Amino acid sequence: MRRLSEATYAAGPRPERVGILHLGLGAFHRAHQAVFTEDAGAAEWGICGVTQRSATVADQLRPQDCLYSVLERGRDAVDCRVVGVVRDVLFAEAEPERLRQRFSDPAVRIVSLTVTEKGYTKDAAVVDRLVRGLDARRRGSGAPVTVLCCDNLTANGRTLRRLVQQHCAALPPADGEALAEWIASNVRFPSTMVDRIVPATTAEDRAEVAARLGLADEAAVVAEPFRQWVIEDDFAAGRPEWERAGAQFTGDVGRFETMKLRLLNGTHSLLAYLGALRGHDTIAQAVADPDIAEAARGLLERDALPTLAVPEGVDAPGYVADVLERFANPALRHRTTQVAMDGSQKLPLRLLGTIRDRLAAGRTPVYAARAVAAWMVYVAVGRDRDGRPLPLEDPLADRLRAAAGSAGERAAGKAIVDGLLAVREVFGGDFAELADHAELRAVLEEQVRELLPGRP
Numbered sequence: 001m002r003r004l005s006e007a008t009y010a011a012g013p014r015p016e017r018v019g020i021l022h023l024g025l026g027a028f029h030r031a032h033q034a035v036f037t038e039d040a041g042a043a044e045w046g047i048c049g050v051t052q053r054s055a056t057v058a059d060q061l062r063p064q065d066c067l068y069s070v071l072e073r074g075r076d077a078v079d080c081r082v083v084g085v086v087r088d089v090l091f092a093e094a095e096p097e098r099l100r101q102r103f104s105d106p107a108v109r110i111v112s113l114t115v116t117e118k119g120y121t122k123d124a125a126v127v128d129r130l131v132r133g134l135d136a137r138r139r140g141s142g143a144p145v146t147v148l149c150c151d152n153l154t155a156n157g158r159t160l161r162r163l164v165q166q167h168c169a170a171l172p173p174a175d176g177e178a179l180a181e182w183i184a185s186n187v188r189f190p191s192t193m194v195d196r197i198v199p200a201t202t203a204e205d206r207a208e209v210a211a212r213l214g215l216a217d218e219a220a221v222v223a224e225p226f227r228q229w230v231i232e233d234d235f236a237a238g239r240p241e242w243e244r245a246g247a248q249f250t251g252d253v254g255r256f257e258t259m260k261l262r263l264l265n266g267t268h269s270l271l272a273y274l275g276a277l278r279g280h281d282t283i284a285q286a287v288a289d290p291d292i293a294e295a296a297r298g299l300l301e302r303d304a305l306p307t308l309a310v311p312e313g314v315d316a317p318g319y320v321a322d323v324l325e326r327f328a329n330p331a332l333r334h335r336t337t338q339v340a341m342d343g344s345q346k347l348p349l350r351l352l353g354t355i356r357d358r359l360a361a362g363r364t365p366v367y368a369a370r371a372v373a374a375w376m377v378y379v380a381v382g383r384d385r386d387g388r389p390l391p392l393e394d395p396l397a398d399r400l401r402a403a404a405g406s407a408g409e410r411a412a413g414k415a416i417v418d419g420l421l422a423v424r425e426v427f428g429g430d431f432a433e434l435a436d437h438a439e440l441r442a443v444l445e446e447q448v449r450e451l452l453p454g455r456p
């Protein structure tokens, strides 16, 4: 079968220039920010996507002139569109000079990122890459630029700005101080809330795209119909008119972000761990399991919702109902083990704030604790109830396994809970008090015992 490309597919008008440099050209960026940018329509806002850890996506897109499809899987209908807003792609490791040129180019006015939660540490390679790129810009055109974080983090813009500042402070003073000063005057870091469920693309998705297009597309992505983007309107050098594509601009992104992390993402993690332990392959299967659905509803309504300052204009019960409806979409096939990845990075953002706030209000967050207990059992046992292995993909995997205890200790819920609560990268910082909270420990121990294999 012929491959999707400009020669084989009559794409509509494509942006002439690159105005956005995007770090982390994964599935999500292609199905979310790229679609909003294309729908906002402007000749100067083409995207150059940068792949960081492997050349795979660049190698998939190059022979296709950077065209790719978004397969939208609704409950009852499937839609397929070809997106042409990505105009260039590069693999950072192999093409440092091209990357430097893109960073320095004054036509590039936004540098955006989707690099997963684990990309946001002071010493992370991506922060180093961003700081080097900003330095190249300072020494080159010196033109102001906006850094737009689109990962699922609380106050993602502020978080990234702090990491960039910390990274500058660790450079030799002669370089670091001048760079930090330039960044303070020329770079903006607006926060964003991003939402669209984008599972990893499967062979079945590619086959469906091929059947619809009559062309092979190695870079296709799959997504639910829903999409939302809430952005703080604080740009250094202009931006696409994303509001034309449905984005919301507000000064109140923090409330949207916390609401989404605690309601949608917290519940997603609960469904992932409880579902995987029960042998459910997908989130839709997990939410169709009555016991798990009850826990999901409990987390949403009884634990998370009371902790939130819901943004003005948002109908909270409607939001909760929509979240459950979106998870139940059987056409999406989002794997529980995909959502379960990187739990050590996700738990604090998604669940521990809810637990801390409910305990402070004198309440026992039973369902949020159940999600954490399910993560603990997932880590400690590494098998579902039928004995099938569950992958532990996590930057702290070895430490977590060691902390969860040896095979002999696993029989006891207490050893698992003690061991994992002692992992300060998860239960530290703002959540340090949780590790010593007697009531929380007791609830976790009880729930871990209930979830250990051998129970119905």
Ligand SMILES: NC(=O)c1ccc[n+]([C@@H]2O[C@H](COP(=O)([O-])OP(=O)(O)OC[C@H]3O[C@@H](n4cnc5c(N)ncnc54)[C@H](O)[C@@H]3O)[C@@H](O)[C@H]2O)c1
Pocket (backbone or CB within 6 Å): 023, 024, 025, 026, 027, 028, 029, 051, 052, 053, 054, 114, 115, 116, 117, 118, 119, 124, 125, 126, 150, 151, 152, 153, 194, 195, 196, 197, 198, 199
């Ligand atoms: N997929 C979704 O449903 C969804 C929805 C909302 C937000 N997001 C955000 O987007 C992120 C990426 O999701 P995706 O579906 O594109 O995943 P993906 O696996 O398709 O892509 C992940 C991207 O992050 C990069 N990356 C991973 N670890 C990194 C690291 N340590 N340092 C630098 N780069 C790293 C990869 O190279 C890749 O480009 C999520 O972690 C989340 O923060 C995803």
Ligand SMILES: O=P(O)(O)OC[C@@H](O)[C@@H](O)[C@H](O)[C@H](O)CO
Pocket (backbone or CB within 6 Å): 116, 117, 152, 194, 195, 196, 197, 198, 264, 265, 268, 269, 338, 339, 341
């Ligand atoms: O993409 P991750 O790994 O950060 O998290 C998995 C999912 O919870 C997440 O991607 C949701 O699908 C998304 O946040 C919905 O907008």
